[in-house]
Amino acid sequence: MIQEIRSGTVFSTKDELSALILIMKSRIKQWLLRGTLVFLSIGFAGVCCELTLRIYQYVRYRVPMWGEGLSQASVDSTLPGARLPNMLDPRLGWRSTPNFRYQGTGLESDGSTYFLTVTKNSLGFRAFGDLSSSKPKILVIGDSYTEALEVSDDQTYYTLIGRILGCEVFAIGSGGYGSLQEYMLLDQFKDLTIPNLILWQFCFNDFMNNCYRLDR
Numbered sequence: 001m002i003q004e005i006r007s008g009t010v011f012s013t014k015d016e017l018s019a020l021i022l023i024m025k026s027r028i029k030q031w032l033l034r035g036t037l038v039f040l041s042i043g044f045a046g047v048c049c050e051l052t053l054r055i056y057q058y059v060r061y062r063v064p065m066w067g068e069g070l071s072q073a074s075v076d077s078t079l080p081g082a083r084l085p086n087m088l089d090p091r092l093g094w095r096s097t098p099n100f101r102y103q104g105t106g107l108e109s110d111g112s113t114y115f116l117t118v119t120k121n122s123l124g125f126r127a128f129g130d131l132s133s134s135k136p137k138i139l140v141i142g143d144s145y146t147e148a149l150e151v152s153d154d155q156t157y158y159t160l161i162g163r164i165l166g167c168e169v170f171a172i173g174s175g176g177y178g179s180l181q182e183y184m185l186l187d188q189f190k191d192l193t194i195p196n197l198i199l200w201q202f203c204f205n206d207f208m209n210n211c212y213r214l215d216r
Contacts, residue, residue, distance in 0.1 A: 057084065084097060085097055085100050085102070085118070085120075085147070085149055085175075086174055086175065091184070092174075092181050092184060092185075093181065094174065094176070095124055095174055096120055096124030096125075096126075096147060096172060096173070096174045097120065097124060098120065098121070098122050098123060098124050099120065099121070099122055100118070100119070100120040100124075101118070101119050101120075102116070102117070102118040102119075102149075103116070103117050103118075104116055106150050106151075115152070116150070116151075116152055117152045117153055118148075118149055118151075118152065118153065119153055123172070123189075124172055124174075125170060125171060125172045126146070126147065126148060126153070126156060126158075126171045126172065126173070127140070127153075127156065127158055127159055127162070127169045127170060127171040128170055128171075129162070129167075129168030129169050129170055130168055131168075131192075131193065133168045135166060135167055135168045136165070136166075136167045136168070136196040136197065137167065137168045137169075137170065137193055137194065137195045137196050137197070138158070138161070138162065138165075138167050138168070138169050138170070138195055138196070138197045138198075138199055139170050139171075139186070139189065139190060139193045139195035139197070139198050139199070140158045140169060140170065140171035140172070140173075140199045140201065141171075141172060141173060141182050141185045141186050141189075141198070141199075141200055141201070142171075142173035142177070142182060142200065142201030142202060143173050143174065143175060143176065143177040143182065143201070143202065143203060143206055143209075144173070144174070144175035144176065144177075145157075145173070145201055145203070146158070146171055146172070146173030146201050147173045147174050147175050148173075149175070156171065158171045158199070159171075161199075167196075167197075170189070170193045170195070172185055172189065173185075173201070176209060177206065177209065178206050178207065178208070178209030178210040179202055179206045179207055179209070179210060180210045181209075182200065182202060182206065186198065186200070
């Protein structure tokens with residue numbers, strides 16, 4: 001007599017043991033089928049997200065949806081037409097795209113729209129005053145609040161400051177920057193602009209952005 005204990009049950013015949021094996025095989029097939037369906041569903045969702053993002057970038061920034069043009073759009077600032085507002089940089093990781101231009105509509109929190117004009121100069125500055133002016137000069141560095149992609153050129157906080165104080169304003173920043181990257185901007189452009197005042201805009205998360213483990 002063959003005896004085997006499974007989940008507290010005694011099987012005394014070969015037929016009963018064979019029946020148990022068939023049941024286990026059936027359950028394993030069901031688990032594999034369900035696992036495959038879950039995997040395929042996740043993959044399909046990922047493809048849909050990627051396609052949606054590429055369509056959005058093409059519609060808003062005219063970034064090619066695939067091929068060599070897609071990779072070049074992130075590293076080549078000489079490509080014609082609108083591009084992503086930031087591009088890859090070997091020193092900073094990424095930086096504000098030189099000569100970026102965008103004209104279109106922005107979206108308010110209540111769902112209403114407004115006309116939006118965003119421009120950057122050949123160095124990636126959102127505001128670049130007159131270097132030869134005798135007026136006091138303010139150098140503004142920061143993160144996405146200074147890049148201000150949702151604010152038109154004449155409505156950024158530093159443009160309003162310059163208008164009120166009668167100063168020449170030079171402002172540059174990029175979304176996702178940590179305080180280290182912001183300091184590197186300061187080190188790169190302080191001698192060019194020779195500011196009388198440095199305005200360093202940062203958020204609490206900028207310090208965490210310096211560390212990959214904290215930022216991820």
